[in-house]
Amino acid sequence: MTKYIIRRLLGIIPTLLVIITISFFIVRVAPGGPFDGERALPEVVKRNIEAKYHMNDPLIVQYGRYMFDVLRGDLGPSYRYKDHDVNFYIFQSLPNSMILGVIAISISILFGITSGMLAAVRQNTWVDYLSMALAVIGISVPLFVIGPVLQYIFAMKLQWLPTSGWFTAGGGIKTIILPALTLAFADFATIARLTRSSMLETLRSDYIRTAKAKGMKSSAIIFKHSMKGAMLPIVSYLGPAFAGIITGSVVVEQVFRIPGLGKFFVQSSFNRDYTLIVGVVIVYSVILVIMNFIVDIVYSLLDPRITYK
Template sequence: MTKYIVNRLLGMIPTLLIIITLSFFIVRIAPGGPFASERKLPEVVERNINAKYHLDEPLIQQYGRYMFDILRGDLGPSFKYKDYDVNYYIANSLPKSIVLGSYAMLLALVFGISAGIIAAIRQNTWLDYLSMGVAVIGISVPLFVIAPVLQLIFAMKLKWLPTSGWYTTGEGWKTVILPAVSLSFAYFANIARLTRSSMLETLRSDYIRTAKAKGMKNTTIIFKHAMKGAMLPIVSYLGPAFAGIITGSIVVEQIFRVPGLGKFFVQSSFNRDYTLIVGVVIVYSAILIVMNFVVDIIYAQLDPRITYK
């Protein structure tokens, strides 16, 4: 097991290098550049800027320079926002996205799994229809509808929570609630549906029939005998889902004015901010790779038939 973990960790390095390399060249293939604008810059100015950001060097040299910086942990200067570098942006926004995403995921897990299990054991009753109805709404209603509706109800009408903002002091925790709830909705829906179908399938399996024939109570059967098996599909869904949710959502960040990482995914692309694009890609890929690794480890913990050598 230890050997497997070490191997997997070492294996992440080439994967990341390949991702960095591909994104480095792909962003440069895209037409336009960080300093292209409708008004043509004077040639001297353009030449100076290009020289400052080493854009006048041959591509391969730029690539070498960039890789060398990355190995030292420097993601480079932002091409768009002067005086700031990519490290600064990520260091400032990622923690906020992680906090928000973690709360959202926690909500989605607790309510999604409960709703899924209830729907499964009360299949074809009103409880089932209610949970799955909410789940369908969660999947089909877009965030930019859910979020303002929540703001309207809980901030404007009831005045329980602030409409937007992100504070860390005093009653700052209140600012997390609405964005976390909005963000969690789609994930809740997916988890609830997955849990329901997976639980139903597990409850139909032969070993559950054996447990019943042993005289066990339904609740014991569900939590002791069916839970582990039923959780496997949810665990594999959680890897990529968690990577997605903690790297932020531009919609939620815009609506609730959360200074998270999500907006950089979109803004950096519009701005052709080469270093920032590659920077957020690196962060997202690194998290995704680690999450998939964690999923594999949890899988082995849940299912004794899986062993890694």
């Protein structure tokens, strides 16, 4: 097992190198560049800017230089924002997104698994219908609708919570609640549906019938005999979902004015801000690769049939 963990951790390095390489070249394939605006720059100015960022060098030299910087932990200067480099923007915004994301995914796990279990155990009762109706809303209504609706109810009408802002900007800890709820909604829905179907399948399995035939209480059957098996699909969903949610959501950040990482995914692409694009891709990939690794480990802890050598 230890050997397996070490091998998997070492395996992360080439994975990331491949991802960085592909994104480095693919962003440069897109038409336009970081310095193209509405109005074309004078030839001299353009050449000077390009010289400053070494963009006149052959692509392979640029690639070598970039990789060298990345390996030292420097993601380079932003081509669009002149005040700071990519590292600064990421480290400034990522913690905000992570805090929000961790809270949001915790809410969605808690309520998703609970309502999915209830729905499965009380299949075809009002409990089932209610939680699945909520799940359908969560899946089909987009965040930019849920967000403003929550703002309208809890901030405008009831005046319990602030409409927007962020606690690091002096908005108080209450500012987290609404965006976290909004962000939690979509994953809550998916987790609830996954839990329900996986639980129903488990409850119909032969070994649950054996447990019933042994005279076990249904509560013991659910928690002792069904939980582990029923949680497997949820665990594999949570890996990528976690990576996605803690790297920020552009919609929620816009609606609630949160200084998160999500906006850089969109803005950097619009701006052809090559270093910032590759920078956020690296952050996302690192988190995703680590999450998948954790999922595999959790899998082997849950299911004794899975062993790694």
